[in-house]
Amino acid sequence: MAADVNPLPVTESHQTNGDSPVDPEEWLHMYRQMFRIRAFEEEVNGLYTRAQMPGLAHLYIGEEAVAVGVCEALTKQDYITSTHRGHGHCLAKGAEPDRMFAELLGREAGYCRGKGGSMHIADQDGGNLGANAIVGAGTGIATGAAFSAKWRNSGQVAVTFFGEGALGQGLVYEVMNMASLWKLPVVYVCENNLYNEYTHYSQTTAGELRGRPAAFGIPVEEVNGQDVREVHTTARRLIEHARSGKGPAFLICNTYRYHGHHVGDINRAYYRSKEEEQMWSTQRDPLKMLASWLTDQHLADAGIFEQIETDARAEMKAAVDFAVKAPYPNASEVTDHVYA
Amino acid sequence: MSTLKEAIAQGKPMRELTMAQAVREALAEEMRRDPTVFVMGEDVAEAGTPFKVLLGLVDEFGTSRVIDTPISEPGFAAIGVGAAMTGMRPVIDIMFGDFLTLTMDQMVNQAAKARYMSGGKFSVPIVFRTTMGATRRSAAQHSQSLHVWPSHVPGLKVVMPCTPYDAKGLLKTAIRDNNPVVYFEDKMNFTTKGMVPDEEYTIPFGVADIKRAGTDITLVATSSMVYVALGAADKLKELGISAEVIDPRTTFPLDKQTMIDSAKKTSRAIVIDEGYERYGVTAELASIIADGAFYYLDAPVKRMGAMDVPIPFSPALEDLTVPTAETVFQMAKMLCGRA
Numbered sequence: 001m002a003a004d005v006n007p008l009p010v011t012e013s014h015q016t017n018g019d020s021p022v023d024p025e026e027w028l029h030m031y032r033q034m035f036r037i038r039a040f041e042e043e044v045n046g047l048y049t050r051a052q053m054p055g056l057a058h059l060y061i062g063e064e065a066v067a068v069g070v071c072e073a074l075t076k077q078d079y080i081t082s083t084h085r086g087h088g089h090c091l092a093k094g095a096e097p098d099r100m101f102a103e104l105l106g107r108e109a110g111y112c113r114g115k116g117g118s119m120h121i122a123d124q125d126g127g128n129l130g131a132n133a134i135v136g137a138g139t140g141i142a143t144g145a146a147f148s149a150k151w152r153n154s155g156q157v158a159v160t161f162f163g164e165g166a167l168g169q170g171l172v173y174e175v176m177n178m179a180s181l182w183k184l185p186v187v188y189v190c191e192n193n194l195y196n197e198y199t200h201y202s203q204t205t206a207g208e209l210r211g212r213p214a215a216f217g218i219p220v221e222e223v224n225g226q227d228v229r230e231v232h233t234t235a236r237r238l239i240e241h242a243r244s245g246k247g248p249a250f251l252i253c254n255t256y257r258y259h260g261h262h263v264g265d266i267n268r269a270y271y272r273s274k275e276e277e278q279m280w281s282t283q284r285d286p287l288k289m290l291a292s293w294l295t296d297q298h299l300a301d302a303g304i305f306e307q308i309e310t311d312a313r314a315e316m317k318a319a320v321d322f323a324v325k326a327p328y329p330n331a332s333e334v335t336d337h338v339y340a
Numbered sequence: 341m342s343t344l345k346e347a348i349a350q351g352k353p354m355r356e357l358t359m360a361q362a363v364r365e366a367l368a369e370e371m372r373r374d375p376t377v378f379v380m381g382e383d384v385a386e387a388g389t390p391f392k393v394l395l396g397l398v399d400e401f402g403t404s405r406v407i408d409t410p411i412s413e414p415g416f417a418a419i420g421v422g423a424a425m426t427g428m429r430p431v432i433d434i435m436f437g438d439f440l441t442l443t444m445d446q447m448v449n450q451a452a453k454a455r456y457m458s459g460g461k462f463s464v465p466i467v468f469r470t471t472m473g474a475t476r477r478s479a480a481q482h483s484q485s486l487h488v489w490p491s492h493v494p495g496l497k498v499v500m501p502c503t504p505y506d507a508k509g510l511l512k513t514a515i516r517d518n519n520p521v522v523y524f525e526d527k528m529n530f531t532t533k534g535m536v537p538d539e540e541y542t543i544p545f546g547v548a549d550i551k552r553a554g555t556d557i558t559l560v561a562t563s564s565m566v567y568v569a570l571g572a573a574d575k576l577k578e579l580g581i582s583a584e585v586i587d588p589r590t591t592f593p594l595d596k597q598t599m600i601d602s603a604k605k606t607s608r609a610i611v612i613d614e615g616y617e618r619y620g621v622t623a624e625l626a627s628i629i630a631d632g633a634f635y636y637l638d639a640p641v642k643r644m645g646a647m648d649v650p651i652p653f654s655p656a657l658e659d660l661t662v663p664t665a666e667t668v669f670q671m672a673k674m675l676c677g678r679a
Contacts, residue, residue, distance in 0.1 A: 339455070
């Protein structure tokens with residue numbers, strides 16, 4: 001039933017092919033970025049499995065093309081807000097994995113001195129206003145950042161990533177209304193990975209998803225979120241729309257999380273089938289899709305992909321080593337940073 | 341010059357303003373001083389809010405800085421938080437304190453925690469300006485005094501002035517503070533008049549004001565309850581009882597020492613606050629006094645808050661729910677062994 005609902009038409013053709021002004025080297029760079037996210041998340045899963053990580057984490061594996069395709073269309077000064085499933089956004093916006101792992105392990109060297117952890121990681125210097133453990137809350141902060149950018153005439157754009165589960169939150173509609181009224185430079189990126197935690201989105205979402213931003217007069221685009229080229233070219237267009245003063249835009253990325261809602265969600269048969277999971281990871285994997293296109297275009301070969309994989313895994317291993325050895329914050333830090 | 345008494349002692353030139361005028365003046369001065377300050381909320385521009393507190397502000401600063409919003413408290417509070425995290429100083433107008441319930445995520449989970457969760461990277465210099473206070477015949481959803489809610493949350497500061505002098509100086513400090521501040525005005529005090537210096541001044545947070553000096557009993561009172569306590573003090577004087585009235589002005593940061601020192605001196609204390617008595621501001625303040633002045637006290641510290649009921653509409657019932665000069669007078673008399 002619900003778990004078999006599949007809203008995504010399989011896109012075998014790549015409409016962006018040939019139309020794209022993107023330099024081939026950039027696609028390869030995006031492949032590298034996506035692989036780094038996957039390698040990062042696999043290390044996170046390992047740390048959890050070996051009981052080396054406090055708490056839980058929500059893995060982004062399977063959705064890498066969304067964060068990379070969108071963030072590659074942003075400048076360092078642009079803002080993002082992220083979600084509880086936020087490691088991919090953080091890396092894609094330019095954070096370093098060693099300090100990210102340190103944060104996930106609660107170490108002082110972490111981006112938030114160990115006080116935020118996986119669900120609240122933020123990187124102010126990189127324009128990441130933070131992951132957020134309140135579903136939908138990042139849409140409000142990003143809309144506020146866009147308000148600020150417009151008021152300061154800074155030329156910055158704010159992108160807010162959120163899952164389709166956030167569409168149940170009233171805040172999302174309140175801020176879209178104001179963003180549209182005031183033509184704020186914000187792009188709402190809905191990562192539809194089909195599941196609000198353990199519930200298929202068709203059981204929680206009435207009407208047409210696209211109709212919701214459309215009701216506020218916000219232009220909507222829907223893309224195959226597994227195809228980084230489609231995500232990126234569309235994101236570039238929408239971000240340019242926002243930056244040029246035309247107001248907000250809404251991007252629906254149809255995607256899938258290969259793992260559970262969090263690392264501890266192992267037995268998933270009650271809400272989705274193994275066959276469904278396998279279909280996505282074998283037929284719609286963002287890395288495989290881009291690799292196959294790059295190969296077809298003679299822009300890369302197996303040797304290059306292997307090298308990227310080797311480098312990314314080595315980078316993440318070194319980052320984990322750094323974090324595991326990094327000291328915890330001093331006890332005196334517990335009362336620091338409550339007030340400015 | 342952190343109190344009106346000091347300003348008077350220094351011979352500062354003054355004029356009389358209402359509290360609403362003092363609030364408006366503070367906003368205008370800060371908006372002139374700092375272009376990142378803006379006001380956002382429902383009917384704040386041409387309407388100047390239903391209480392007319394902001395009347396005329398839009399004429400000077402325009403609709404780009406005095407911004408009317410849709411009726412979306414969570415939405416514009418969230419926009420305020422995001423703007424504050426990225427270089428602005430929003431003053432978010434929450435028309436009735438009862439509507440704070442709608443903004444709790446933005447205030448409690450976002451604004452209050454952004455600095456701590458980021459290890460000190462983000463600051464959220466935002467002011468939530470809102471109201472409190474019953475006896476306006478507005479019933480249960482427009483009459484609550486919910487200042488204890490933000491007072492409970494680390495990361496927030498809470499201000500509750502009751503005079504034009506305090507309202508102006510504390511609002512200017514709130515706007516300049518790099519933390520989220522929740523600023524409560526009692527609706528019954530908008531027309532309260534008082535002296536305000538001509539020259540610019542600010543009032544530091546965490547400094548109580550002794551609104552009336554006395555020797556026999558300490559009345560710690562917040563916001564409009566200060567006037568209730570002063571009324572009780574007048575009646576007590578007729579009995580020869582000298583009451584000291586202390587206004588903490590901010591519940592966080594809180595000036596504990598002034599309350600404790602007063603209770604040590606008088607040996608008796610009552611805490612009066614318009615929030616619900618149950619788990620309320622009175623409980624926190626009374627426990628601080630009991631702890632800090634224990635060996636000096638001749639009587640238990642008493643608490644007087646709003647009755648633990650939703651505020652009723654009928655005047656005959658509503659007036660029963662909040663402390664009055666008479667009920668405070670009776671309690672003080674009893675504590676002093678004169679009942």
